[in-house]
Amino acid sequence: MTHTIPAPGATTKSFPKPSELPVPAGAEGWEELYPYHLRFRHSPGADDKFWFCDSQHWPTVFKPFETIGAEFAVKCLGQYNTRHLLIPPANGIEFKVHLGCLYMSPVPVPPEQIPARVPEFERRAGHYFRNWETLLDSWRVKVRATIDEMQALQFEPLPDLVPFEDVLTGKAQDGSEVLLENYDRLIQLCYRNWQYHFEFLNLGYLAYLDFFEFCKTAFPGIADQAIAKMVQGADMELFRPDDELKELATLAVESGLAAAFADTDDVEGTLRRVSAGDGGRAWLARYEAAKEPWFNFTVGNGFYGHDRYWLDHQEIPLGYIKDYIHRLQSGHRIGRPVEELVAERDRIVAEYRELLDPADAAEFDAKHSLAATAYPYVENHNFYIEHWTMGVFWRKVRELGRVLAGAGFWRDAGDLLYLTRNEVREALFDLVTGWAVGSAASGPSYWPDEIERRCRVVEALRTQRPQPALNTPPAEITEPFTMMLYGITTAQVQQWLAGDEEQDASAISGLAASPGVAEGPARVVHDADQLGEVQEGEILVATITAPSWGPIFGRIRATVTDIGGMMSHAAIVCREYGLPAVTGTGTASRTIRTGQRIRVDGDHGRVEVLD
CATH class of the missing domain: 1.20.58 (Methane Monooxygenase Hydroxylase; Chain G, domain 1)
Known part of the structure; x- marks a missing residue:
């Protein structure tokens, strides 16, 4: 649903206003479930500002208590921009709940106030x-x-x-x-x-x-992915839970314990069978050592009370271990291709650095070193x-x-x-x-x-898919966080506005988030509970992926998501696992069906439906 709002001398397309969205049957009185300060009804300018739906972090409707994650997260993000660091062009992000979903609107700094913030920002950020x-x-x-x-x-x-x-x-x-x-x-x-x-x-x-931005200026025409590759291959703690499972699977195979994992839904039975085998005691000791803290990991994203954590549902990590055991026995490599990623990173850094004069090369080195140091966080x-x-x-x-x-x-x-x-x-x-x-x-x-x-x-x-955005968008999206984290770009907004009228059923455009090209049958996943359905050689298609989905990345050939930018979790994780990815497609999980053969071009941000 889009609107066309006439303007002097032009016609501007717009998303609906919050007040114009229909309330699903049975959801009457929904606003009473949420605090007054989260409602558009009490928000000045609710029908004027551009808002986008943050379904990257909050993909499903909130139960009332669950708004705590959004309230704390977005408020605290704002305080560091606005009060701690004084980031020159950006204050925080306004946020509201509408029809149970979270909408955001970045708060810019008035241009005339930016110069005065720069020295204080440099002093504070420089300390860090x-x-x-x-x-x-x-x-x-x-x-x-x-x-x-x-x-x-x-x-x-x-x-x-x-x-x-x-x-x-x-x-x-x-x-x-x-x-x-x-x-x-x-x-x-x-x-x-x-x-x-x-x-x-x-x-x-x-x-x-x-x-x-330095690279974009120094190397006109450089691809966003080339810059991203210059910091890839990092040693990240976020991958440690998955690495623990891989080590446990390897130890199980080496200890002759693979048969004990026949039915991992039976947690007690599995651990009992392991303990009865030769080497079982050593394996269980290694398993117990891994649980704290690395099993404090959810198959969701941590923002919902229904998220299932490995520590509370050990059938989940045991199931992943079982899958890794099968892959090891089939001769597959289960580790991340870290050496290849590092070699590619070093090659690209060296090639671009050679194009610079000594002064620019020194600045390149300093900025690259800082980015590589800060990137893992x-x-x-x-x-x-x-x-x-x-x-x-x-x-x-x-x-x-x-x-x-x-x-x-x-x-x-x-x-x-x-x-x-x-x-x-x-x-x-x-x-x-x-x-x-x-x-x-x-x-x-x-x-x-x-x-x-x-x-x-x-x-x-929950019966109504959230509107991706509200009100009239700006002529151009320029705020860097919005573009790089959420994938909310001028082109993406125009694609949303075009809707089904201009949708090509055989090709979907998005962001080239992780390089490579892959073909295979699609597996559309709308919920983490469906991850067990993903089969070897399929291409994952989802609204968004979570970092904790790492254990299934060894099964798939590529990833396609509806939302997310170059610095989204989906993009970063896919690059670190060496998988092609196209993010920010807007509609892939709705237009592609499980079983359809698709081609994912992570170099150009294109997904083709081949059937």
Whole structure:
């Protein structure tokens, strides 16, 4: 659905306004599920600003509690642009929830204010770039300390009586304060690590963008992919979970334990069969060593309460190990082609450097070194925050949900997700009040029906695919983060506006995100739960991929996504696995069908349907 808005002397195509989008049947009253500050209704200029849907990070409709990830992440991104670093051309990003999905609008700095920000930005960013490794070591320490404190929080049912020892010692508290304080602390700790998340991230992007822009000026006509290759082959912690599985698979084959992995859905049975084999004890010791921290990894992206983590669902990593065992037995190479990536990186760097005079070569070296140093953080932060921090956070949320379910507030631990975080605080006080005065709490007679209603609303919202953008786009998209991370370019916006009218069913254009050409049958995946369906030699087609999908990259020949730019997770991961990729196609997962034979040209950003 697009609109044409007449303008003096011209006709401008536009996306619909938020107020014009239809509400799916059954989702009436959906706005009541979310805080007032996330609604367009209370946002000045909601029908005027250009907004795009961030389905890269939040691809499905929010349950009310799940907005916490978006609120903390985007707020904290903004604070580093606007208040910490004073990035000259960019403040933060406005964000709203509409029809259950997240929409964003970058906030530019007025041109006349940019020069005054430059010296302060250089002073602050320079401190980080000069002390990158030392500061990053400190970052890991404080992030881990926050995770450990969060892990130590406990949510337990209230006792029948205050312990007599508390009477004797004059404690004068009934224990309910622990439940309330631990909930508040859980939220605070989550918020703390999201602030830490962005301490380095925007600088990582900026270092790469600075090198990118230098190359574009020094080497007119250089391809974006050539620049990306100059920092590839990095040793990233985000790949460590997958590397652990590969080592465990290799050890299982070497120890003659492959047969023990026949049925990995039976976790206890698999581990029991392993322990009975020769070398089984050593393998299990290696397995236990890998679990902390590397199994704090989700098949999703960490932003949803339903994300499944390896630590809680060990059939997932065991299944990946089983697949790697089969591939090893078939003579396949399962490791990332790091040596080839590094050799290609060094070759391209040397060839372009030779084209420069000594002064420019020195500047090239400095900018390349900084980009290569900062680049790994762009992905590594994912493990520490989205995976590890949020894995512990959601585990504690379910623990609290079980306490309230046990008190009759709702049926399942996950039902808590249908409350906002402030409503959870109210429900907790309702619980402790009824317990303290010896009467029935109100929650059990209120929340079950209300949660059922909200569940129906969320399911109704999920029936409608989100509009990719809202209102009238600018004539040209120039903001670098928006282009490189999200793939929101002028061409992409025009493709969205063209819609089905100009759609060529046999060819789809996108961003050339990872080089190479591959052909094969398509496998369309809309949800991480479908990853088990991916077969050897297929081409993955998805709205977006998650970094944690690494274990299936050895099965596939190429990747195609609807969204994402050159610095998106999908693009980076595919380059590091040596897979062709086309991102930012807009419609690939809707127009391509599983089983169709397709050709992916990652050099030119083109996907052809061959059937």
